[in-house]
Amino acid sequence: xxxxxxxxxxxxxxxxxxxxxxxxxxxxxxxxxxxxxxxxxxxxxxxxxxxxxxxxxxxxxxxxxxxxxxxxxxxxxxxxxxxxxxxxxxxxxxxxxxxxxxxxxxxxxxxxxxxxxxxxxxxxxxxxxxxxxxxxxxxxxxxxxxxxxxxxxxxxxxxxxxxxxxxxxxxxxxxxxxxxxxxxxxxxxxxxxxxxxxxxxxxxxxxxxxxxxxxxxxxxxxxxxxxxxxxxxxxxxxxxxxxxxxxxxxxxxxxxxxxxxxxxxxxxxxxxxxxxxxxxxxxxxxxxxxxxxxxxxxxxxxxxxxxxxxxxxxxxxxxxxxxxxxxxxxxxxxxxxxxxxxxxxxxxxxxxxxxxxxxxxxxxxxxx
Amino acid sequence: xxxxxxxxxxxxxxxxxxxxxxxxxxxxxxxxxxxxxxxxxxxxxxxxxxxxxxxxxxxxxxxxxxxxxxxxxxxxxxxxxxxxxxxxxxxxxxxxxxxxxxxxxxxxxxxxxxxxxxxxxxxxxxxxxxxxxxxxxxxxxxxxxxxxxxxxxxxxxxxxxxxxxxxxxxxxxxxxxxxxxxxxxxxxxxxxxxxxxxxxxxxxxxxxxxxxxxxxxxxxxxxxxxxxxxxxxxxxxxxxxxxxxxxxxxxxxxxxxxxxxxxxxxxxxxxxxxxxxxxxxxxxxxxxxxxxxxxxxxxxxxxxxxxxxxxxxxxxxxxxxxxxxxxxxxxxxxxxxxxxxxxxxxxxxxxxxxxxxxxxxxxxxxxxxxxxxxxxxxxxxxxxxxxxxxxxxxxxxxxxxxxxxxxxxxxxxxxxxxxxxxxxxxxxxxxxxxxxxxxxxxxxxxxxxxxxxxxxxxxxxxxxxxxxx
Numbered sequence: 065x066x067x068x069x070x071x072x073x074x075x076x077x078x079x080x081x082x083x084x085x086x087x088x089x090x091x092x093x094x095x096x097x098x099x100x101x102x103x104x105x106x107x108x109x110x111x112x113x114x115x116x117x118x119x120x121x122x123x124x125x126x127x128x129x130x131x132x133x134x135x136x137x138x139x140x141x142x143x144x145x146x147x148x149x150x151x152x153x154x155x156x157x158x159x160x161x162x163x164x165x166x167x168x169x170x171x172x173x174x175x176x177x178x179x180x181x182x183x184x185x186x187x188x189x190x191x192x193x194x195x196x197x198x199x200x201x202x203x204x205x206x207x208x209x210x211x212x213x214x215x216x217x218x219x220x221x222x223x224x225x226x227x228x229x230x231x232x233x234x235x236x237x238x239x240x241x242x243x244x245x246x247x248x249x250x251x252x253x254x255x256x257x258x259x260x261x262x263x264x265x266x267x268x269x270x271x272x273x274x275x276x277x278x279x280x281x282x283x284x285x286x287x288x289x290x291x292x293x294x295x296x297x298x299x300x301x302x303x304x305x306x307x308x309x310x311x312x313x314x315x316x317x318x319x320x321x322x323x324x325x326x327x328x329x330x331x332x333x334x335x336x337x338x339x340x341x342x343x344x345x346x347x348x349x350x351x352x353x354x355x356x357x358x359x360x361x362x363x364x365x366x367x368x369x370x371x372x373x374x375x376x377x378x379x380x381x382x383x384x385x386x387x388x389x390x391x392x393x394x395x396x397x398x399x400x401x402x403x404x405x406x407x408x409x410x411x412x413x414x415x416x417x418x419x420x421x422x423x424x425x426x427x428x429x430x431x432x
Numbered sequence: 433x434x435x436x437x438x439x440x441x442x443x444x445x446x447x448x449x450x451x452x453x454x455x456x457x458x459x460x461x462x463x464x465x466x467x468x469x470x471x472x473x474x475x476x477x478x479x480x481x482x483x484x485x486x487x488x489x490x491x492x493x494x495x496x497x498x499x500x501x502x503x504x505x506x507x508x509x510x511x512x513x514x515x516x517x518x519x520x521x522x523x524x525x526x527x528x529x530x531x532x533x534x535x536x537x538x539x540x541x542x543x544x545x546x547x548x549x550x551x552x553x554x555x556x557x558x559x560x561x562x563x564x565x566x567x568x569x570x571x572x573x574x575x576x577x578x579x580x581x582x583x584x585x586x587x588x589x590x591x592x593x594x595x596x597x598x599x600x601x602x603x604x605x606x607x608x609x610x611x612x613x614x615x616x617x618x619x620x621x622x623x624x625x626x627x628x629x630x631x632x633x634x635x636x637x638x639x640x641x642x643x644x645x646x647x648x649x650x651x652x653x654x655x656x657x658x659x660x661x662x663x664x665x666x667x668x669x670x671x672x673x674x675x676x677x678x679x680x681x682x683x684x685x686x687x688x689x690x691x692x693x694x695x696x697x698x699x700x701x702x703x704x705x706x707x708x709x710x711x712x713x714x715x716x717x718x719x720x721x722x723x724x725x726x727x728x729x730x731x732x733x734x735x736x737x738x739x740x741x742x743x744x745x746x747x748x749x750x751x752x753x754x755x756x757x758x759x760x761x762x763x764x765x766x767x768x769x770x771x772x773x774x775x776x777x778x779x780x781x782x783x784x785x786x787x788x789x790x791x792x793x794x795x796x797x798x799x800x801x802x803x804x805x806x807x808x809x810x811x812x813x814x815x816x817x818x819x820x821x822x823x824x825x826x827x828x829x830x831x832x833x834x835x836x837x838x839x840x841x842x843x844x845x846x847x848x849x850x851x852x853x854x855x856x857x858x859x860x861x862x863x864x865x866x867x868x869x870x871x872x873x874x875x876x877x878x879x880x881x882x883x884x885x886x887x888x889x890x891x892x893x894x895x896x897x898x899x900x901x
Contacts, residue, residue, distance in 0.1 A: 241807020
């Protein structure tokens with residue numbers, strides 16, 4: 065009953081629309097600015113470009129009137145990031161429209177587009193622009209264009225509660241309990257329902273003068289609500305275990321890493337390790353993205369690795385000594401001249417070095 | 433073969449810790465309700481810590497890490513401690529085990545719906561721990577800090593066969609290869625050493641299987657909750673409810689499945705230390721006092737904030753030792769701490785990578801969202817608040833005052849961290865806030881159960897039906 069009232073009160077647009085929900089998955093997006101990597105079915109934005117901007121875009125073709133709700137499934141956004149939803153319509157094809165996307169607990173909140181004067185005609189393209197410092201990668205699973213409506217609203221709420229929440233980089237910090245952003249969180253609903261049930265019980269018990277059972281009633285209602293939440297969490301855990309087994313089941317340590325999110329980096333590091341001396345060597349790791357600097361260093365231990373965990377910096381030339389190594393993974397501003405055997409890190413002085421291993425976007429260089 | 437090596441090797445910390453506890457003097461024979469669960473759970477946490485202490489000793493004297501140098505002396509030590517325990521109370525451990533086994537099978541005297549609830553909760557927990565075991569044994573090291581500041585050390589120490597120092601950039605550059613670098617070189621070595629131990633048992637580096645200690649810690653945490661609550665007069669069903677609540681907290685589960693952070697081991701050790709202290713307050717047994725002290729010491733060696741969490745136990749001790757003046761002493765201590773905080777903040781002090789500052793800017797909205805709306809804690813904070821309101825009359829009576837004071841000190845610590853340091857930023861993006869809260873969460877479960885039981889006793893005394901004439 066409460067859910068139905070909520071759906072009637074909160075629905076944007078018409079109560080009974082004809083359109084069905086459209087989901088544009090991460091695979092449909094292209095990265096126009098910054099860098100991003102596939103993270104399961106999602107896209108992990110690992111770095112912004114030199115101007116501090118990352119931009120992903122996809123083509124769509126929907127009638128704005130049918131879709132008053134736009135919900136980006138994104139997580140891991142710093143509170144001070146400037147995230148904007150961009151779109152073009154056939155009504156004004158040369159105009160790029162923009163709306164800020166609120167960040168709630170690191171996640172992107174849904175936008176109600178009904179009433180927005182620029183949400184008109186047919187939408188031909190949608191994009192998400194992210195400006196600001198990205199510590200850990202921000203993850204985008206896609207965007208949902210929802211028609212709203214009473215049944216749609218109810219379906220959305222139930223869908224949000226039962227949505228699969230796979231492990232992501234932010235899982236260790238926070239668990240949403242279903243969809244990344246929820247209009248009506250399940251714990252709140254259960255607490256309200258539990259309070260009403262207890263109040264009803266107490267009124268009846270008071271009339272019968274049998275209130276001695278209140279502590280037990282509180283305990284039973286509390287545990288029942290907890291079990292409802294835990295059933296949702298357990299179901300999510302089962303789905304996650306199945307997904308993990310599909311990804312890693314039956315594989316040894318190396319094969320598991322070759323099936324992981326950073327498989328190309330791991331494969332390159334394995335080749336680099338074969339070229340490094342057996343004893344621990346000093347290795348400077350550089351990469352645009354903090355994620356890859358850290359992962360490359362982790363895969364290189366027990367070599368004596370130096371990397372910047374927090375900022376995209378380059379080692380100063382004075383730090384490098386003959387016999388040291390520099391491992392480069394997708395880092396702009398690093399130049400190597402094979403003919404002159406010279407390595408230049410950013411604007412620093414060239415250093416004598418030789419390439420030990422070179423692949424597209426990656427290299428292992430030995431300082432001479 | 434891997435499974436055999438891991439099972440055999442992992443039996444060592446369980447046995448070592450249990451033998452250590454049982455060898456300590458005790459007034460009563462160990463047949464109290466929940467004693468087996470307590471000894472096993474707290475024993476594992478103690479045994480795992482003592483194991484890493486021994487590894488640090490080996491490294492200090494230059495003995496290369498290997499299964500034999502680590503395991504053999506500890507097996508001998510375990511045997512000696514077990515013999516001491518046997519001498520202290522011949523037959524008692526076997527008798528206690530038999531009593532616990534019978535209690536388990538007979539669902540401690542429960543009947544009807546309570547009996548169904550007992551077995552349902554045990555089955556639910558068994559399924560949960562099975563799922564977590566599959567996940568932790570299958571997924572290679574995944575979460576961020578696990579591979580930037582914890583397992584980094586484990587990999588180096590495993591490959592080198594000893595503890596090599598880690599340092600910041602300047603020291604790394606100056607040492608010319610003599611020290612190592614990672615994102616947090618000053619973090620303590622306990623958890624990486626447990627990963628080294630698992631790798632030694634396996635005989636190879638495997639960054640999925642080396643994380644078995646996190647799963648065992650979760651089991652130990654459930655046992656500690658059940659055994660600790662039982663020994664503090666909670667009914668069998670209430671104690672099992674406590675173990676169920678703590679074992680089903682989504683964020684705690686996540687820290688097992690995505691193993692590699694030190695927050696869950698810190699949380700388990702903290703609640704075990706607090707329960708050992710509460711047990712000592714209740715029974716004044718040397719065993720519990722020593723247990724509390726060693727576990728408090730372990731806190732400082734698991735993660736740097738462990739120093740502060742260990743300090744939050746002191747107010748509980750003060751209130752228990754001086755029941756009449758304790759509350760005033762604690763309040764004066766809190767006031768002094770507040771003054772010291774204000775004074776230190778003027779010097780832009782940096783503590784464990786957080787800048788202490790006077791700017792008071794807690795993000796209450798985000799904090800409330802994290803505690804009450806998201807899925808991190810199920811209904812833990814609703815329950816804790818509700819029970820605190822229901823049982824407020826008895827929170828500072830002798831039975832509950834030490835626990836209430838420790839929980840209060842823990843909440844104040846979190847309040848200071850998130851209100852007056854740069855960590856407040858991490859509330860808004862939901863990073864550190866939940867992990868820091870996880871340290872306190874199991875103790876909040878203990879508070880929830882004991883305060884609810886206290887409320888129930890109070891309510892029943894006032895509203896019980898008069899006996900028929």
